[in-house]
Amino acid sequence: METITENQKVRTIKKIEKMFGHIDYKNPPELCPVRDVMSVASDQWSTLILLWLGYFKTLRFNKLKKYVYGISNKVLSQRLKVLEADGYVSRKAYPEVPIRVEYTLTDFGQLYVEKLLDLTEWIQTNSPKILANRERYGLL
Amino acid sequence: METITENQKVRTIKKIEKMFGHIDYKNPPELCPVRDVMSVASDQWSTLILLWLGYFKTLRFNKLKKYVYGISNKVLSQRLKVLEADGYVSRKAYPEVPIRVEYTLTDFGQLYVEKLLDLTEWIQTNSPKILANRERYGLL
DNA sequence: CCGCATCCTCTCGGATACTG
DNA sequence: CAGTATCCGAGAGGATGCGG
Numbered sequence: 001m002e003t004i005t006e007n008q009k010v011r012t013i014k015k016i017e018k019m020f021g022h023i024d025y026k027n028p029p030e031l032c033p034v035r036d037v038m039s040v041a042s043d044q045w046s047t048l049i050l051l052w053l054g055y056f057k058t059l060r061f062n063k064l065k066k067y068v069y070g071i072s073n074k075v076l077s078q079r080l081k082v083l084e085a086d087g088y089v090s091r092k093a094y095p096e097v098p099i100r101v102e103y104t105l106t107d108f109g110q111l112y113v114e115k116l117l118d119l120t121e122w123i124q125t126n127s128p129k130i131l132a133n134r135e136r137y138g139l140l
Numbered sequence: 141m142e143t144i145t146e147n148q149k150v151r152t153i154k155k156i157e158k159m160f161g162h163i164d165y166k167n168p169p170e171l172c173p174v175r176d177v178m179s180v181a182s183d184q185w186s187t188l189i190l191l192w193l194g195y196f197k198t199l200r201f202n203k204l205k206k207y208v209y210g211i212s213n214k215v216l217s218q219r220l221k222v223l224e225a226d227g228y229v230s231r232k233a234y235p236e237v238p239i240r241v242e243y244t245l246t247d248f249g250q251l252y253v254e255k256l257l258d259l260t261e262w263i264q265t266n267s268p269k270i271l272a273n274r275e276r277y278g279l280l
Numbered sequence: 281c282c283g284c285a286t287c288c289t290c291t292c293g294g295a296t297a298c299t300g
Numbered sequence: 301c302a303g304t305a306t307c308c309g310a311g312a313g314g315a316t317g318c319g320g
Contacts, residue, residue, distance in 0.1 A: 004250050012250070015257050016195040019264055033267035034260050035184060041263065042182045044175060055156040061282055072314055077283050087273035098281040099320080108269070110144050110152070115262045117155050120174055122255045123181065124159055127173035129248070133227035201302050212294055217303055238301040239300080284319085291312080298305080 040086055041112065045071055045079050050088060050105070051120070054113040058104045088112055180226055181252060185211055185219050190228060190245070191260070194253040198244045228252055 019034065040046060045068065052067045053059060059067070065076055080103060083089040088109035094100040105113060123130075159174065180186060185208065192207045193199060199207070205216055220243060223229040228249030234240040245253060263270075 002251060004247055008254070009250065012194055012254055012257060015261060016191055019257075019260065020191065020195065033271065034264050035188065037263050037267045037270050038182075038187060038260065039184050042178075042187075042259070044179050047178060047182075048175065051156055051160065054152055055160065073283060074285095074315090075313060078313095085274050085277035086270050093282085096281090097320095099283095101282060107144055108266075110149065111142060112262070112266075114148070114152055115259050117152060117159075119182075119255050119259050120159065120178065121155060122252070123177050124174050126248075126252075127177045130177050130226050131173065134225050137225035213303065214295095214305095215293060218293095233302085236301095237300095239303090241302060282320090284317105286316085286318100287314105289312105289314080292310090294307105294309085296306085299303090300301105 037086070040082055041088070042116070043079070045075060046083060047116065047120070049076075049079055049083065050109065050113050050116065053089065053103060053105045054110065054117070058102050061101050061103070064103060083109070177226070180222055181228070182256075183219070185215055186223060187256065187260070189216075189219055189223065190249065190253050190256065193229065193243060193245045194250065194257070198242050201241055201243070204243060223249075 041050075048068045048071075049064065052064065056063075056067075061076070061080075064080075065071060065073070068076065071079075080089060080091065084091050087106060090104050090106050092102045092104070094102070181190075188208045188211075189204065192204065196203075196207075201216070201220075204220075205211060205213070208216065211219075220229060220231070224231050227246060230244050230246050232242045232244070234242070
């Protein structure tokens with residue numbers, strides 16, 4: 001396991017201070033953009049949608065639905081709409097019959113996916129440890 | 141805005157392939173550890189709890205409740221329990237009267253917070269753009 | 281094929297009151 | 301002080317059928 005230097009801890013604290021320090025912590029959550037934006041972007045379904053789009057570059061609705069296994073029509077279209085609104089995803093409809101719709105990451109979305117991936121990779125690496133923790137904890 | 145090289149995109153795809161490639165996408169979500177672990181760690185409340193603990197190092201229950209503004213007793217204790225189970229947070233109770241309980245990040249939790257922070261910083265930086273997107277989209 | 285509309289279920293989460 | 305217990309409402313999300 002990686003080790004943590006005191007220096008690193010101090011830098012972390014500085015970063016958090018920069019993030020939270022200037023807001024009055026008594027403010028309602030609506031006024032915290034980080035939380036607001038996070039609630040869209042790091043939603044469980046959205047995360048998977050974005051990663052699969054990062055992988056395939058372009059996906060149609062039903063294809064996406066297959067990869068993001070278990071998602072319902074309703075939730076998928078809901079999430080796509082929000083992701084489009086926030087600028088991560090672009091939607092292109094071809095007026096054929098039957099209609100064809102393609103979803104693609106925007107450049108902005110691509111950047112986000114790269115950040116997100118750093119986190120999910122870390123999680124993937126550490127998930128055995130985490131699941132073991134959880135197991136052990138359950139036994140207490 | 142940063143630009144994205146084609147090289148970077150290819151690397152991103154490789155990473156995602158490594159993450160998702162080996163699993164059968166038809167498997168039920170329960171079998172995807174990334175998703176499972178993410179649902180705990182990147183929960184909206186958990187994120188805030190972890191960041192505040194990263195900032196203060198040690199916080200008591202009611203102090204935490206003040207900083208994570210708007211969280212209820214129930215949810216706070218729930219989240220803390222799960223975060224403890226997964227190994228991000230340690231709980232220490234002092235048998236005084238009245239009782240005193242202190243929550244601290246574990247070293248593991250500290251590492252996670254650093255990763256998480258990279259993401260939230262990016263979000264903080266880009267939230268004006270995202271909110272503007274959202275606004276514009278609403279007008280269409 | 282895309283995805284909205286409907287219905288219905290069920291969990292999450294807020295408020296409050298209470299105990300070791 | 302640090303939670304647990306209880307109640308309750310809101311809304312997320314699943315299933316299905318239909319329409320463009």
